Each structure stands twice: as C-alpha cells, then as structure tokens.
Amino acid sequence: MRSFLMGIFALCCGSTVTKAQDVYLTIPENNIFNRTEFTSVPTRVMGNANRTNWDYNFLGxxxxxxxxxxxxxQNFIHTSSSATLPTSVLLWQLESMGxxxxxxxxxxxxxxxxSFSTGPVSWFEPPANVLAGGFNRGNINFTFKIPGAQFTANAWRSGNYSMNISxxxxxxxxxxxxxxxxxxxxRWNTTNLAKYIEISSLNDYRPAGTRTLDLGNVEIAHTVDFNFWAKAASSTVQFTSSKGVAGxxxxxxxxxxxxxxxxxxxxLSATFQNFSAASAGVVAGNRTSLIPELYVSAEDFRNHFFEAGTYTFELNFSARSADNSITSNQNTAVQLKVLPRSEITIPSGGQNVNFNFNTAAHYANGQTQTVPNQIRLSNNESYELYVKSDENYFKKGGLQTNINSNILQIGIDGSGVxxxxxxxxxxxxxxxxxxLDRNLNVRYTIPPAGAQTLVGKENATYSINVYYSFTAI
Incomplete structure (x- = not known):
C-alpha cells in the first residue's frame, strides 16, 4: 500500500512540474517583404505517449x-507593444500523429x-466507429501557413505575437x-543606383523659383520604425566642362x-544627417514609399550649374532603426548633364539701323549710331561673337550696287574693336x-572715308543684312 501511494504521489508531482511546450514560428523577412506565402516544415505541437484511439461514447x-x-x-498579441494580428493570419492543418x-x-x-478561434475548432474528424481505426503514439505535428495576402493586409512589427491555445x-x-x-x-525594395538628369534648354535657368530634381520613387520594406539618413560621398560636385576642363x-x-x-x-554635406521629419512607422504591407528630391535655388542654379558639361556626385542613403541597431544602405550616383546651348535675340524694335545722309557734314565727318540693348546674348560655353554680311556690297531695290559693305564698321559699346x-x-x-541673357549695346559706324565714297551716289535707299554668330572656344 505504501509503495502504491508513493507511486501515485510521484506521478502527481511529476505532472505538476511538466512545462508546456510553446510553438514558435519564425517568419522569414523575405516572405514578409515579398508578400509571398509562408509554409512551415512539419512542426511538433503536442505529444502522445500512451493512447492510440479517439474518445467515443459508451456505445462507440x-x-x-x-x-x-x-x-x-481573436488576436495574436504583441508581447512588447500594443500591436496585434488577427487570428486569421495563421492557418494550420494536422500533418501526422506518430x-x-x-x-x-x-x-x-x-x-x-x-485558423484558431475563441470557439472550438476540430483539427481531425475521427471515424464514426471505434473499430474503424485510431492513430500512432508519438509527436503530433502540424503544418502552418500564412497566405501572401495576409502580409499585404497587415502590419508585421518585429517581436513576438502570442496566442494562448487549449x-x-x-x-x-x-x-x-x-x-x-x-x-x-x-530592406530597400527599389535600387535607384543611378539618376541621370539632362538640361537641354536655356529656359530651365530663367524661372525665379527653386529648381527641383526628382530622384524617383524609393520603397523601403521594414518591420521596425526607421529614419531616413543621407549624405554626399564628397563635399564637392565634380564638374567636367564640354571642353574637358575639370572643376x-x-x-x-x-x-x-x-x-x-x-x-x-x-x-547636403559629406556627413550623415537624419532627414526624417518623424520616424517612419510600420504600416500594413510593411513598405514605406517616398520620393526624395534635390533643390537648388534659382540663383545657385544659374551661377553654379549653367556651364555646359557634366556635374556628378554620389548620394549615400541609409534607412536606420530608431535605435540605430539596424541599417540598410543604398548609394545613388547622380549625373546632371547640361548640353551646350547658345542664343542670340534681337528685339523687334532694334532690327533696323538707318543712316541718313542729307547734310554736307554727314559726308565729311561720317556717322555713328549706338543701338542700346540691341542684342541679348546667352551661351553656356566660353565663346567669341562674330559679325558678317550676306553680301560684299549694298543693294538697292534688290540689286547689287558698287557700294562696298566695308564702309560700315560694327563693334560692341565699351570695346575698342x-x-x-x-x-x-x-x-x-x-x-x-x-x-545668360546678357544685353549688348551695338555700335555702327560709317567713318569719314567711307562716307565720302557715297558722294555722288544716286539718291536712294541702300541696304545690307547683318548676321551675328557664336564660335565656342
């Protein structure tokens, strides 16, 4: 009797110290970030060391x-925050018994x-008769599954989500x-490793507002809150002019x-800075999108990025958890290509220059006319300005005369040429x-020697076309 009671006592004591084995399912980040279905390997949930038959009523x-x-x-509860996941995220099915x-x-x-529920959910439907068959002793394994749609629909925050099951x-x-x-x-879901921006019009430099350069959409997948850090790889933008000159x-x-x-x-600077207005929180789908942009004031854009050539620099981006323990980096090489562009405009009011010879002094002394702001000049390369005529002689009524074009001299006001x-x-x-948009006063001169060649010419109007052009240097 003493041995029997001691056996019962030992059995009871043993059962009270038996520790429940919890089921831990580690969900790979790839499934979360790629939103692809997770399926576990067969996982032990319970053990059966004694029985081989289901429970039946007394008639079997x-x-x-x-x-x-x-x-x-009805929710999996995050163990260190108020986050939850609905029980429907996790599906399960019996895989084997013994x-x-x-x-x-x-x-x-x-x-x-x-999926689990607050009401009983059957994981196997036993045969209707006790004689129809039972099961083996051993581990009771289940297969667990999380459909890809659940990763899209819910926010999966790092840590443990727990549910008590009986x-x-x-x-x-x-x-x-x-x-x-x-x-x-x-993890960076987008890899914008290079950004090419081309400037092909002088009009890009004329607006007064800030110039904006779009770097494209950035998508970052994350299970923790993060901040967006950035720096330039160097304190300078490297420049190579259209003529190969470095700066x-x-x-x-x-x-x-x-x-x-x-x-x-x-x-921007060569030192990392936190650019986040606030930490990006974990959201449904576990992805945060934003569009970084570069801004240059109108004045700086004209003063520092107007010359034709290639401007290059590298941006170092870093998505960092709030405690800086987790980081994901990406570099983007930025190339701003400014194409050679030049432009000469003459206002409508300055297209005609008239010399009237109607006094003796005009023929004796010659004449000079200066047309203010006659030429507006823009060129994003170093240049020389040239002038020429379409003919070597003036015309009268569309017909060539013997008045040589060289009697007219042309120069820029303030220049001795x-x-x-x-x-x-x-x-x-x-x-x-x-x-950009430099106004030039143009000086037209018929000197005394040239004016005197006009003495005796027929009283008429003589004309010639004048052309201005650039040569890059």
Missing part, C-alpha cells in the same frame, strides 16, 4: 473530435487549413502558446528633401564667359 458510435480553442481572444496520418476509414476526415484531449501539453516570431529587418562645385548648394512631408529639407563688315565673319567680342 459518437466520436469526440480533437479541438483547439483560443483562450486569449509519423503517420490517422485512419480516415468509416467516414473519418482531415479538415482543410483552418486542447481537449489528454495529449501533452493541454495548453500552449502559439508564437509568431517576426525578425527586425529593413568642382560646393555640394551645400544642393538641398535634399521630398515631395511630401516625410523628409525635412537640408543642405570695330570690324569692317564683309561676307567673312569678323570677331567683335573675345573670350566671352558663360552668360
């Missing part, structure tokens, strides 16, 4: 289905994939936790921001530096 015709029931509600599927003879059946058979354990383990991770620009003339309110706008007009281009401005 009414089987008791084994069930699961959630005792902690290495084999239980017998389904005499109308037994295996239910399809199901089952109705004398399998071990009778109660356990099902825990979804979400790794802490950040540099200060990177601080360029500011980084976004077209929304995700980023604060700051000048006076070029005699001919069909051959003559230089009137040297070593011009890149400039």
């Amino acid at each position: 015709f009414a089987p008791t289905a084994p069930t699961f029931i959630s005792t902690s509600g 290495g084999q599927m239980p017998s389904v003879g005499y109308y037994g059946s295996l239910p399809g994939f199901q 089952q109705n058979y004398d399998f071990t354990p009778s109660n356990f936790k099902t825990v979804l383990v979400i790794p802490a991770a950040i 540099s620009r200060n990177i601080a003339t360029i500011r980084l921001g976004s077209n929304g309110n995700e980023l604060t706008t700051k000048p 006076n070029a005699s007009l001919s069909k051959t281009p003559q230089k009137i401005l040297s070593n011009g530096t890149p400039v």
Whole structure:
C-alpha cells in the first residue's frame, strides 16, 4: 500500500512540474517583404505517449473530435507593444500523429487549413466507429501557413505575437502558446543606383523659383520604425566642362528633401544627417514609399550649374532603426548633364539701323549710331561673337550696287574693336564667359572715308543684312 501511494504521489508531482511546450514560428523577412506565402516544415505541437484511439461514447458510435480553442481572444498579441494580428493570419492543418496520418476509414476526415478561434475548432474528424481505426503514439505535428495576402493586409512589427491555445484531449501539453516570431529587418525594395538628369534648354535657368530634381520613387520594406539618413560621398560636385576642363562645385548648394512631408529639407554635406521629419512607422504591407528630391535655388542654379558639361556626385542613403541597431544602405550616383546651348535675340524694335545722309557734314565727318540693348546674348560655353554680311556690297531695290559693305564698321559699346563688315565673319567680342541673357549695346559706324565714297551716289535707299554668330572656344 505504501509503495502504491508513493507511486501515485510521484506521478502527481511529476505532472505538476511538466512545462508546456510553446510553438514558435519564425517568419522569414523575405516572405514578409515579398508578400509571398509562408509554409512551415512539419512542426511538433503536442505529444502522445500512451493512447492510440479517439474518445467515443459508451456505445462507440459518437466520436469526440480533437479541438483547439483560443483562450486569449481573436488576436495574436504583441508581447512588447500594443500591436496585434488577427487570428486569421495563421492557418494550420494536422500533418501526422506518430509519423503517420490517422485512419480516415468509416467516414473519418482531415479538415482543410483552418485558423484558431475563441470557439472550438476540430483539427481531425475521427471515424464514426471505434473499430474503424485510431492513430500512432508519438509527436503530433502540424503544418502552418500564412497566405501572401495576409502580409499585404497587415502590419508585421518585429517581436513576438502570442496566442494562448487549449486542447481537449489528454495529449501533452493541454495548453500552449502559439508564437509568431517576426525578425527586425529593413530592406530597400527599389535600387535607384543611378539618376541621370539632362538640361537641354536655356529656359530651365530663367524661372525665379527653386529648381527641383526628382530622384524617383524609393520603397523601403521594414518591420521596425526607421529614419531616413543621407549624405554626399564628397563635399564637392565634380564638374567636367564640354571642353574637358575639370572643376568642382560646393555640394551645400544642393538641398535634399521630398515631395511630401516625410523628409525635412537640408543642405547636403559629406556627413550623415537624419532627414526624417518623424520616424517612419510600420504600416500594413510593411513598405514605406517616398520620393526624395534635390533643390537648388534659382540663383545657385544659374551661377553654379549653367556651364555646359557634366556635374556628378554620389548620394549615400541609409534607412536606420530608431535605435540605430539596424541599417540598410543604398548609394545613388547622380549625373546632371547640361548640353551646350547658345542664343542670340534681337528685339523687334532694334532690327533696323538707318543712316541718313542729307547734310554736307554727314559726308565729311561720317556717322555713328549706338543701338542700346540691341542684342541679348546667352551661351553656356566660353565663346567669341562674330559679325558678317550676306553680301560684299549694298543693294538697292534688290540689286547689287558698287557700294562696298566695308564702309560700315560694327563693334560692341565699351570695346575698342570695330570690324569692317564683309561676307567673312569678323570677331567683335573675345573670350566671352558663360552668360545668360546678357544685353549688348551695338555700335555702327560709317567713318569719314567711307562716307565720302557715297558722294555722288544716286539718291536712294541702300541696304545690307547683318548676321551675328557664336564660335565656342
């Protein structure tokens, strides 16, 4: 009797210290970020060391289905925050009992994939008769599944999501936790490794507003809150002119921001800065999108990025968790190509220059006329300005005369150069530096020697066309 009671006492004591084995399912970040279905390997949920038959009523015709029931509600609860996931995210199905599927003879059946509920959910439907078959002793394994659509529909925050489960058979354990383990991770979903921007019009430099350069959409996948850090790889923008001459620009003339309110706008530097207006939180689908933009003031754009050539710099981006323990980096090489462009415009009011010879002094002394702002000049390369005529002689009524074009001299006000007009281009401005919308006063002169060749000419109107052109240097 003493041995029998001691055996009972030992058995009871042993059962009280048996620790429930919780089910941990680690969900790979690739499934979360790519939104692809997760399927587990066969996973031990319970153990059966003793029995081989289902529970039936005393006549053996009414089987008791084994069930699961959630005792902690309809949500998986994050263990260190207020985040939750609905129970429907996780599906499960019996895989084996003792290495084999239980017998389904005499109308037994295996239910399809199901989810936990606050009401009992059967994970196997035993045969209707006790003689129809049972199951093997050993591990009771299940296969777990999370459909891809659940990764799109829910926010999966790093950490553990737990649900308490109870089952109705004398399998071990009778109660356990099902825990979804979400790794802490950040990953760039887009790889904008290079951004090419081309400027092909002088009109891009004329507006007064800030110039905006779009770097394209950026998508970052993450299971933790993160901040957007950025810097330039160098403190200077490297420049190579259209003629192959190297130079540099200060990177601080360029500011980084976004077209929304995700980023604060700051000048770039060679030191990492946090550009986030606030940490980007974990959202449904676990992806955050934003469009970084570069800003250059109108004045800086004209002063530092007008010359034809190629401007290059590299941006280093870093998505970092709030505690800086997790980072994901991406570099983007930016190339701004400014094509050579030049333009000469003459206002409608300055297209005609008239010399009237109607006094003796006009013939004796010659004449000079200066047309203010007659030429508006733009060129984003170093240049020389030339003038020429379409003919070597003036015309009268469309017919050539013997009045030589070289009696007319043309120069730029403030310059000592006076070029005699001919069909051959003559230089009137040297070593011009890149400039936008420069107004020039043009000086036209018929000197005394040229004026005196007009004495005795028929009283009429003589004309010649004048052309201005650039030569890049």
